[in-house]
Amino acid sequence: MHEKCGVVGISLQDRDAARPLYYSLYALQHRGQEAAGIVTHDGFQQHSHVETGLVGDVFDEGDLGRLNGANGIGHVRYPTSGALDKSCAQPFSVSFKSGSLGLSHNGNLVNADEVRDELAALGHAFTSDGDTEVIAHDLARNLLEEDLVRAVRRTMGRIHGSYSLTIMHDDTVLGVRDPKGNRPLVIGELEDGYVLASESAAIDTLDGETIRDVEPGELVVLHPDGTGYDTYQLVDSDSTAHCFFEHVYFARPDSNIDGTLVYDARRELGRRLYEETGIDTDVVMPVPDSGRAFASGYAEAAQDAGADVNFAEGLMKNRYVGRTFIMPTQDERERAVRLKLNPIKTTVEGKRVTLIDDSIVRGTTSTQLVELMRDAGAEEVHVRIGAPPIVAPCYMGIDMATREELIAADKSVEEIREEIKADSLSYLSIDAIAATLETERDDLCLGCVTGEYPYDIDGEATDREVERPVIQSSLADD
Ligand code: SF4
Structure with missing residues (x-):
């Protein structure tokens, strides 16, 4: 039984994010051992390095040196089964008309096929069968019509399931937790910036202070200049669905998740x-x-x-x-x-x-x-x-x-x-x-x-009324 992924996102004031991202992925290595990756943005373009293997094997000095930019996201991954499919390794990065996107996903969408079919019918071409690419395409489409916050909200209304995401749109790093908060995500402060990570142990590794858990349904937008962050409660839910196995098994004992130290x-x-x-x-x-x-x-x-x-x-x-x-x-x-x-x-x-x-x-x-x-x-x-x-x-x-x-x-x-x-x-x-x-x-x-x-899964019983967030076509009245 294994956690599939760990995610991280960092915005710094005046230095490259690659090395802190690398250290935090090291701290999250227990959440995925088959592939690791970092995507950064230097204000002009994205830089990406994603490979199969352990964090220590995937990056060398030269790789980190090429990952320019003070903003970036990272990912460690364990694949579901069979041979590792490198096309599913993350962060997933792509450029659309609406700008460049990078996505790191921990969780699993339960309606990915449905959303993929709809997007494919609208002309979107997919390069992998992973659900992260589905989120990327949906978000890119929404970004053609909406600003960043509204586009994320619209995507959250479309996708259903478990997700803690770090996203990079051009040089802006975001963190999103699904409306039921199934998988963990925390925000922390560094001396010269801010960090989002699956577990607080990654923030400790950077000598940072954990500020708090990202709330279920909340979007956190880090300022690209590393001086602060904004938050938006985009989707409310009557109940949460925290994975209790994070505390029992998956998370590091020295991590604090949803208010409780895992070791305690x-x-x-x-x-x-x-x-x-x-x-x-x-x-x-x-x-x-x-x-x-x-x-x-x-x-x-x-x-x-x-x-x-x-x-x-x-x-x-x-x-x-x-x-x-x-x-x-x-x-x-x-x-x-x-x-x-x-x-x-x-x-x-x-x-x-x-x-x-x-x-x-x-x-x-x-x-x-x-x-x-x-x-x-x-x-x-x-x-x-x-x-x-x-x-x-x-x-x-x-x-x-x-x-x-x-x-x-x-x-x-x-x-x-x-x-x-x-x-x-x-x-x-x-x-x-x-x-x-x-x-x-x-x-x-x-x-x-x-x-x-807690989610509506084909062929399985649900333990609650299925509360799918309403799809927002416009936030003009909000
Ligand atoms: S508690 Fe839920 S999310 Fe966690 S392992 Fe069990 S089924 Fe999966």
């Missing part, structure tokens, strides 16, 4: 996991790295409740093994778990172990981990998961297994426990997630754990 959220989720499902064992152990904050919160809550339990790092990670998801076959994935994690026998031998992780997707890793624990001499292995069971796929920009591959899609918790051969298995409740994030359940996207989505 994970520890609190761990505490609640103990309160809801705690079991008396000798050792509480995280699955590295994702289960670490959950396990420390869980162990702390257990100790506060008087349990005689130790928190121990009993699984060591080989940091040089590629991520298991790169392995194409099930067999290779299984072997990869063995390559990646090795138990410390003395921590496990003869002990009753609680193993804590953030999620179970296919069940392959959990099965392997329980087996590893038993091979290392654990007397009992209890598995606790800091999120509810994943029962359905994500259509909002997360690369997740298909419904057929998800172990919880058609199995009960007891059936999953049997399959992974744990002594016990428990998940965290949805209510605990909402309470931890101090929000209403209705303001979270819970599609992958309920099968009911």
